[in-house]
Amino acid sequence: MAIDQAAQEAALLKRAITGISDYSSRSRRTEYFLYWIMAKLAGVCATMLATLALRGSSLTILMGLLFILLGLPQLALFARRLNDQDRSPLWNILSFLAFLTGLWTTVTPSPYVSLDKLVAALLAAATLIVAALPGTKGPNRHGPDPRTSDA
Structure with missing residues (x-):
């Protein structure tokens, strides 16, 4: 049973990463949050390694690129979550603004709040x-419904 669940979660993660251009179907909460956790862990690990190896503008450019690479699938996932909730596509503005402000704070580092x-x-x-x-x-x-289908 646990192996079957792990395989299902791996399939959801694969769909999250490869479904970057899919803005029309539906996604489960599990798919969204599995990707969110994976992206945060990958971002923390990459940031730690990059901070040890790079300094200055090279580090800033790398962190900006990493943020974009990990953030683009999240935009598509959020759109599919909205579809699952049958919400207006205008709610995507929330995700896009979160993405832009996150990118801005990544490429303009400051030690202050x-x-x-x-x-x-x-x-x-x-x-x-x-x-x-x-x-x-x-x-x-x-x-x-993604919870009851094999989508």
Whole structure:
């Protein structure tokens, strides 16, 4: 049973990474948060290694590229979570603003707490809260329920 669940979670992670251009179907909360955890762990590890090896603008450029590489699948996942909740696509603005402010705070490092960091944190928290809301039960205009289908 545990092996079957691990295989399902691995398939969800694979779909999250390869589904970067899929903005029309639905995604489960499990898929969103598995990718979120994996991306945060990968980001922390890469940041630690890069900080040891690089300094100055090279580090800033690498951190910006890493943020973009890990953040783009998250934008598609958030859109699919909104589809699962049958929400308006305008809610994607929340995720896009969180992405932009996060990128800004990544490429303009400052040791101090500033308004841009506070805004980025609040937008990221709002995105996580919306993503954690349950989806509609059964099929909706974006497809079958991902919890009951093999999608």
